[in-house]
Amino acid sequence: MTRTQNPPGQPEQVAGNGILHRRLFLTGGAAMAGAAGMGLMTARPASAQLPLEVPEWMKAPGAAMSGYGTPSPHEEHVQRSFNSLPGTIGSGVSRTPHERLEGIITPNALHFERHHNGIPDIDPGRHRLVIHGLVERPLMFDLESLSRYPLVSRIQFLECSGNGRANDAAEPPQLALSEIHGLVSCSDWTGVPLSVLLDEAGVAPEARWIVAEGADAAAMTRSVPMAKALDDAIVAIYQNGERLMPGNGYPMRLFLPGYEGNMSIKWLRRIEVTAEPMMTREETSKYTDLLPDGRALQFTFQMGVKSVITSPSGGLEMQAPGLYQISGIAWSGAGRIRRVEVSADGGQSWAEAALTDPVLPISLTRFRMPWRWNGGPAVLQSRAVDETGAVQPTRAALHARLGTQFNYHHNAIQSWLVAADGTVSNVYA
Numbered sequence: 313m314t315r316t317q318n319p320p321g322q323p324e325q326v327a328g329n330g331i332l333h334r335r336l337f338l339t340g341g342a343a344m345a346g347a348a349g350m351g352l353m354t355a356r357p358a359s360a361q362l363p364l365e366v367p368e369w370m371k372a373p374g375a376a377m378s379g380y381g382t383p384s385p386h387e388e389h390v391q392r393s394f395n396s397l398p399g400t401i402g403s404g405v406s407r408t409p410h411e412r413l414e415g416i417i418t419p420n421a422l423h424f425e426r427h428h429n430g431i432p433d434i435d436p437g438r439h440r441l442v443i444h445g446l447v448e449r450p451l452m453f454d455l456e457s458l459s460r461y462p463l464v465s466r467i468q469f470l471e472c473s474g475n476g477r478a479n480d481a482a483e484p485p486q487l488a489l490s491e492i493h494g495l496v497s498c499s500d501w502t503g504v505p506l507s508v509l510l511d512e513a514g515v516a517p518e519a520r521w522i523v524a525e526g527a528d529a530a531a532m533t534r535s536v537p538m539a540k541a542l543d544d545a546i547v548a549i550y551q552n553g554e555r556l557m558p559g560n561g562y563p564m565r566l567f568l569p570g571y572e573g574n575m576s577i578k579w580l581r582r583i584e585v586t587a588e589p590m591m592t593r594e595e596t597s598k599y600t601d602l603l604p605d606g607r608a609l610q611f612t613f614q615m616g617v618k619s620v621i622t623s624p625s626g627g628l629e630m631q632a633p634g635l636y637q638i639s640g641i642a643w644s645g646a647g648r649i650r651r652v653e654v655s656a657d658g659g660q661s662w663a664e665a666a667l668t669d670p671v672l673p674i675s676l677t678r679f680r681m682p683w684r685w686n687g688g689p690a691v692l693q694s695r696a697v698d699e700t701g702a703v704q705p706t707r708a709a710l711h712a713r714l715g716t717q718f719n720y721h722h723n724a725i726q727s728w729l730v731a732a733d734g735t736v737s738n739v740y741a
């Protein structure tokens with residue numbers, strides 16, 4: 313960490329190119345009070361504006377209520393971006409617009425989606441979940457019976473292991489953050505621990521895996537180690553307090569905290585308890601990482617430690633030079649985020665960002681960093697470290713380890729170039 317000379321009365325610069333001490337964002341300190349004096353808070357003196365005008369919306373009664381709310385029409389630009397595969401309407405991905413969101417919870421209507429054969433229109437009254445195979449008592453559940461089991465709730469992220477893949481291109485793609493990293497979302501998931509259901513079915517001693525199958529036209533099927541199934545897997549039936557969205561698995565899905573999204577089978581209808589993995593398409597030809605020597609990594613279940621600055625980010629524009637709040641998200645499939653460091657000089661110097669409470673295991677974690685932009689070019693980066701000590705790699709380090717043919721598990725550091733004209737673009741640094 314480079315310490316630079318600090319102008320008197322100004323916040324302490326703790327890394328190169330204007331990175332300031334995070335204490336500005338730490339709760340409980342008097343630092344916030346100082347923020348006004350530093351010009352971070354952009355309020356204007358009120359005296360010239362008084363009395364306030366009385367706008368037209370104060371002169372007539374407001375609109376009626378509704379059974380289910382919709383966002384303000386002024387926020388209509390906050391949308392998922394999506395692509396369907398050629399010749400299909402529902403197969404492909406939609407991505408969470410993190411560049412327009414704050415906090416850690418993804419609104420349900422903005423949760424990313426990955427469908428292999430569209431969103432099935434499931435009648436919850438006719439949907440069934442069966443547990444069979446190497447069990448003493450094969451069992452069948454419907455939404456009604458499942459809802460009566462003891463429920464657990466956890467705030468956890470879900471990430472497609474294809475997230476970030478766009479940055480494998482030889483030249484940095486000029487895309488919005490969400491188009492590169494929007495295949496991660498974070499929700500309060502409520503459901504029944506799978507261990508409870510497996511316990512009731514009575515797992516045979518030789519059982520080592522489960523095979524989960526979805527009720528979509530892809531009948532997506534993945535094998536999951538029994539250890540994970542008995543640890544923290546749930547059959548989720550609520551998402552942020554309401555029933556699952558159709559696109560996220562209504563009426564029930566498998567949810568495997570920290571594991572690549574592909575394994576969290578949506579529209580769950582069958583769990584077969586087995587001795588061996590099934591070697592399905594999704595764990596052989598897909599969701600495996602091809603290495604430079606022609607071999608492939610199979611079963612990379614846990615998602616690595618990762619972070620990305622959401623503001624400022626690609627395609628957004630900076631206004632005048634001055635004090636800014638860098639904001640971003642960090643997450644790890646292995647547990648809590650311990651630390652996030654931020655650089656404004658392309659990784660030459662780093663300083664620790666403030667983590668915004670709550671900092672939960674296997675959840676998105678919000679970080680913030682005060683930054684004085686001097687109006688010159690700056691390369692902004694964030695680097696997360698999780699509670700196991702795993703450090704988010706640079707793009708070069710990731711490629712040195714996996715080559716450039718691997719398709720999944722791209723957790724490299726993202727670099728945003730802020731140009732002198734205030735435009736923000738994607739660069740490889």
Ligand SMILES: Nc1nc2c(c(=O)[nH]1)N[C@H]1C(S)=C(S)[C@@H](COP(=O)(O)O)O[C@H]1N2
Nearest residue numbers: 424425426427428472526532560573574578
């Ligand atoms: N039945 C079924 N389950 C599925 C899929 C699917 O196409 N069908 N896609 C998988 C993939 S690749 C991912 S990344 C996650 C995405 O979950 P989400 O759409 O709720 O974000 O669901 C997984 N479960």
Ligand SMILES: [Mo]
Nearest residue numbers: 426472473574
């Ligand atoms: Mo995925």
